[in-house]
Amino acid sequence: MPAQFQYVSLADEIQDKIASGQYRAGDRLPSLRKLHARARLSISTVYQAYIELEKRGLVESRNKSGFFVKARVHGEQTAPKLKLVEPVPKPVNVDALAKVIVEKISEPGIINLGGAMPDPSLLPIKQLTRELKSVSGKDMARLLSLYEHPAGNPELRREIVRRTTGTAKQGMVDEVIITQGCLEAVFLCLRAVAKPGDVIAVESPTFHGLLQLIEDLGMKALEIPTDPQTGISLPHLKDALDRISVEACVFVPTFQNPTGGSMPLEAKEELVELLGEREIPIIEDDIYGDLYFGETRPAALKSFDRRGMVLFCSSFSKTLSSGLRVGWTLPGKFTERVIRMKCNTNISSASLPQHVIAQYLKNGAYERHLRRLRNLLKNNVANMSLALREHFPEDAKLTMPQGGMLIWVELDERVDSFEVYKVAEKEGICFLPGLICSTSNRYRNCIRINCGGTLTPKVEKGIALLGQMIKDFRP
Numbered sequence: 001m002p003a004q005f006q007y008v009s010l011a012d013e014i015q016d017k018i019a020s021g022q023y024r025a026g027d028r029l030p031s032l033r034k035l036h037a038r039a040r041l042s043i044s045t046v047y048q049a050y051i052e053l054e055k056r057g058l059v060e061s062r063n064k065s066g067f068f069v070k071a072r073v074h075g076e077q078t079a080p081k082l083k084l085v086e087p088v089p090k091p092v093n094v095d096a097l098a099k100v101i102v103e104k105i106s107e108p109g110i111i112n113l114g115g116a117m118p119d120p121s122l123l124p125i126k127q128l129t130r131e132l133k134s135v136s137g138k139d140m141a142r143l144l145s146l147y148e149h150p151a152g153n154p155e156l157r158r159e160i161v162r163r164t165t166g167t168a169k170q171g172m173v174d175e176v177i178i179t180q181g182c183l184e185a186v187f188l189c190l191r192a193v194a195k196p197g198d199v200i201a202v203e204s205p206t207f208h209g210l211l212q213l214i215e216d217l218g219m220k221a222l223e224i225p226t227d228p229q230t231g232i233s234l235p236h237l238k239d240a241l242d243r244i245s246v247e248a249c250v251f252v253p254t255f256q257n258p259t260g261g262s263m264p265l266e267a268k269e270e271l272v273e274l275l276g277e278r279e280i281p282i283i284e285d286d287i288y289g290d291l292y293f294g295e296t297r298p299a300a301l302k303s304f305d306r307r308g309m310v311l312f313c314s315s316f317s318k319t320l321s322s323g324l325r326v327g328w329t330l331p332g333k334f335t336e337r338v339i340r341m342k343c344n345t346n347i348s349s350a351s352l353p354q355h356v357i358a359q360y361l362k363n364g365a366y367e368r369h370l371r372r373l374r375n376l377l378k379n380n381v382a383n384m385s386l387a388l389r390e391h392f393p394e395d396a397k398l399t400m401p402q403g404g405m406l407i408w409v410e411l412d413e414r415v416d417s418f419e420v421y422k423v424a425e426k427e428g429i430c431f432l433p434g435l436i437c438s439t440s441n442r443y444r445n446c447i448r449i450n451c452g453g454t455l456t457p458k459v460e461k462g463i464a465l466l467g468q469m470i471k472d473f474r475p
Contacts, residue, residue, distance in 0.1 A: 006041055007048035011056070012379065014049065018058055018069055019382035019400070029059060029067045058386070080259075080397045080410035082227040083442070087240035089199040089222045090439045092215035098208045098436050101421075105430050111462035112450060113431040116257060116406055117322055119453040122376055124360075124369050128321060131356045143355055148348040150339055152178025152328070156358035160328055163361065175330045177338055178349050181322075182287045182315035185329035186250060187213050188345065189311040192337040193281040194219060198247035201240065203232050205408075205437035205446070207257040207285070210250055221439045222246060228399045228408050231256060231263030234270060241278060248281045254298045255288035258437050258448035259408040260401030265299055272304040279309065281334065286314045287327075288404035290370055293378040298403070308333030316357060318405070319373060320366075324353040377405050383455040384463075391460075391467035393474070405452045408434075411445045415473050418444060423469055429462045 017023050030038065035046045050067045053059040059067045105115040135143065151157065157176040165172065179185040194200060196218030202210060204223035214221050224240060225233045231253055240246070253263040253271070263271070275282050284301045292298055302312040311334055315327030326349065331338040342348070360366060381401060388398055388409065397410040411417065417433040424431065432450075434443030453459060 007045045007052060010035075010039060010041065010046065010049035011052040014053060015056065015058060015386070016378065016382045019385040023069050025069055027069045028065070029069065031066055057390075079399055080228040080408060080446070082225055082233060083204070084236075085204050085223050085225050085438075085440070085442065087201075087222050087224055087236065087244065089220040089244060092211045092219075092221050092439050094208055094436045094439070095212045095215050098212055101430075101432065101436065104425055107430075109428060111429045111459055112453065113429065113459075113462070113466070114448070114450060115430075115452075116318070116448075116450055117452050118318060118373070118377070118405065121454070122373055122452070123319075123321060124365065125321075127365055127369075128324075128356060128360060131359045132352075134359070135352075135355065139355070140352075143351040146351065148178075148351040148354060150177075150343045150348045152176065152349060153351065153354035153358055155362070156326075156354045157328075159358055159361040163366070172330070175332070175335050177329050177331065177335070177342060178354055179313075179315075179327040179329060179342070180346070180349050181317055181325045182285060182313050182327040183209055183213070184345075185313035185315070185327045186210065186283055186285055187217075188338050188341045189281075189283045189313060189329055189331055189334070190214070190217060190219070190248065190250070191341050192331065192334045193283070193311070194247040199244060201237065201246045201249040201251075203251055203256060205258055205434060205443050207252060208432070208436040210285070211436075211439060219247075223439060226256070226259070227261060228259035228410075229261045231261050231267065232271070234267060234274065237271075238274065241274075241280070246280055248283060249275060250283040250285065251301070252285045252288075253301055254286055255291065255401060255404030255406070257285075257288070257404075258406055258432065258434070260399045260404050260406040261408075262298055262402065268299060268301055269304045272301050272310060276305070276307045276309050279307075281309050281311060283311045283313060286312060287318055289314065290319055291374060291377055291405065292403040293374060293381075294402060302330065305332060311338070319370060320357065320360070324357065325350070326353050326357050374403075377451065380451040380454060381405065381407065384449065384451040387455055387460050387463050388449065388467075391464040393467070393471055396470075405450060407449045407451060409447050409449060411447070411470060412474055413445050414475050415445050415470055417447045420447075420466075420469050420473055424466055427462075427465060429466055431466070 032043050032046050036043045060070050061067050157173050161172045199220045199222050201222045203226040225236045286300050302310045311331040313329045399408045421433045432448035434446030
């Protein structure tokens, strides 16, 4: 890498560590000589990196003492903590409010801090268009005129298994069912394992779309306390299962929506064993699993499943295209039931999008794209985190996700984020207020922020305005 870019790369690396909390307010950064030896860069390059961080307003130099993280970057408490909620099965009533908010996110010109989606500029639209144009006339006629197999395009199912396991084992291919996005996968799996009136255990807070599904299916949600950083509380889950009859669980254990947190490896294994012993199905929503910022992909619950009780769900909506609406599920022992549900719902998913994605996966471009996307999202999350700490009240607590594109912000308990939302949307700013992530009017002082877009001057101006609104709502 040219010398003039090495200092920028080093500055970006240190900025990520500040954003993630590895370096906190007031911390002394490594000396020039220490970092020179550790990074194997010249002392002048290290010095340039620190000067760059000063320009970004992240660090300050102190005479004869070195460089320090500026105090304004972090508050005293940086991350939200576990909120204790009493697990009680409840009917769900969030659909009407959620629809209003989701529709607002889609309006043109809006500063979208709410929708959990990557900016189109991060997606391989040109490459997908090229694949679409390459479809021959004969293939196009077939794709447009015939139903696909209910389980989905065989080539696509093989490619999904191949990139998951390294080999397309026929047994696993037969388990893959293609769906209209991840949410339909969860919907079909819920219908396959539960019926109206049944109790479904979910994280608290949880994805509003899941609560809408449970509401539409006439089921009840049982909220289990969930740490915004480390996921669902196993002791609270065990206690709830001892007291309440639970038919199924739906969890997002990796880069959870809305918090961005992930369960540790050991906790995931323990969770699968706990529910497997009780023969309670787990529907695993792993839609963000490929968007990790570390060296390796976090293990899915499905990797610990020995009983066929984990119904794995994912999609390409967060990595390739939301508009193509291609998802999938591996439902374990419930595969035949889910295929039947799929047939009864819409016969099969659209043929053309499946064909396009199958060809894109076969040419090897997907893994290259994912590497680029992860780096871009990692930078987006770091930059957004810094902007939120800059413009939000000092006592705001932020999660520090290691993947995905979501940050969960906990505000002063006296701030009603939905009241803030009403004012913000009139100014063209949209975010997700926390109350729709619960069945019980909880998390009114929380908001979910999307980091799928680049922090442009327009977006930062919107964050600054939103931060001022929040400050104005404090008594």
